[in-house]
Amino acid sequence: TLNMVLNGIYKIIYIAPERLESAKFCEFSKQADISMVTVDEAHCISQWGQDFRPSYMKIPEFLGKLPYRPIVSAFTATATAEVKADIIKMLELRDPFTITTGFDRKNLYFGVSHPHDKYSETVRIVEKYKDNCGIIYCSTRKNVESVCEKLCADGYNASRYHAGLSDEERRKNQDDFIFDRVQVMVATNAFGMGIDKSNVSYVIHYNMPKSIECYYQEIGRAGRDGMKGDTLLFYSLGDVVMLSKFAEESGQKKINLEKLRRMQQYAESPICRRRILLSYFGETVDHD
Numbered sequence: 001t002l003n004m005v006l007n008g009i010y011k012i013i014y015i016a017p018e019r020l021e022s023a024k025f026c027e028f029s030k031q032a033d034i035s036m037v038t039v040d041e042a043h044c045i046s047q048w049g050q051d052f053r054p055s056y057m058k059i060p061e062f063l064g065k066l067p068y069r070p071i072v073s074a075f076t077a078t079a080t081a082e083v084k085a086d087i088i089k090m091l092e093l094r095d096p097f098t099i100t101t102g103f104d105r106k107n108l109y110f111g112v113s114h115p116h117d118k119y120s121e122t123v124r125i126v127e128k129y130k131d132n133c134g135i136i137y138c139s140t141r142k143n144v145e146s147v148c149e150k151l152c153a154d155g156y157n158a159s160r161y162h163a164g165l166s167d168e169e170r171r172k173n174q175d176d177f178i179f180d181r182v183q184v185m186v187a188t189n190a191f192g193m194g195i196d197k198s199n200v201s202y203v204i205h206y207n208m209p210k211s212i213e214c215y216y217q218e219i220g221r222a223g224r225d226g227m228k229g230d231t232l233l234f235y236s237l238g239d240v241v242m243l244s245k246f247a248e249e250s251g252q253k254k255i256n257l258e259k260l261r262r263m264q265q266y267a268e269s270p271i272c273r274r275r276i277l278l279s280y281f282g283e284t285v286d287h288d
Contacts (some may be wrong), residue, residue, distance in 0.1 A: 016055070020055070029065075038073045046083045047255060060091060060092060102283065119150060122151075128202075133200050134202040134222075137205050137207070139239065141163070151184060158183070159173040159186070189218065201229050204234070208243065
């Protein structure tokens, strides 16, 4: 593959940032005629960003070792003002041209409920959209298995996705959902990255996400066809306790606890949740 790049056959290559730790790849990069380095999911370079990944920290070092500095661009769908500043600083972007397309998804409804029976509430939404596709996010593999099994037993066309499945099954289940062979995908947050499926009518969060960034990215998979879509978060203090424990044990305790606090505020707020989401990302809205 690398030889085909050097010979001009491949014009664009897509790599994981972990690849930058490979001596062979770094040697190749010094020979290649690189005109642009584009950082996707650029929020991962910031400790305040969703899913901070230490391997992203290798990108500036990689750029510094190239014979010359190519154009550097960065893209993300979930950057606060703080994260944007981090991206510019970490990638050493020089007076960059910046553009924000906006965070307001006017066709989506943002709902939060406190159901005594989460599964019954799930069935209500699935039944409402029984001829359409939807995603149900669960925080654990156990919940994914349980919800998917119940839906299938109740006659719904559902599939599952989590890291405990084989690569082959994950690929098959993902393709079945993308090509409308199944209507409901029950999954952990491992599902969805890079998937552009236009006809997702609803996204249910069976458990509360760990941050507003995670939540916004996952609900953003609904309504991409411009049609109205429902997003519904099931809120329980049990989820807060569990997520707090995870945050306490993480390497970024202070940051993750603050993100969780903002997520909890969103779930408990009596005011328009669209306003809260947009405010978090530095925007305002003039309607409820």
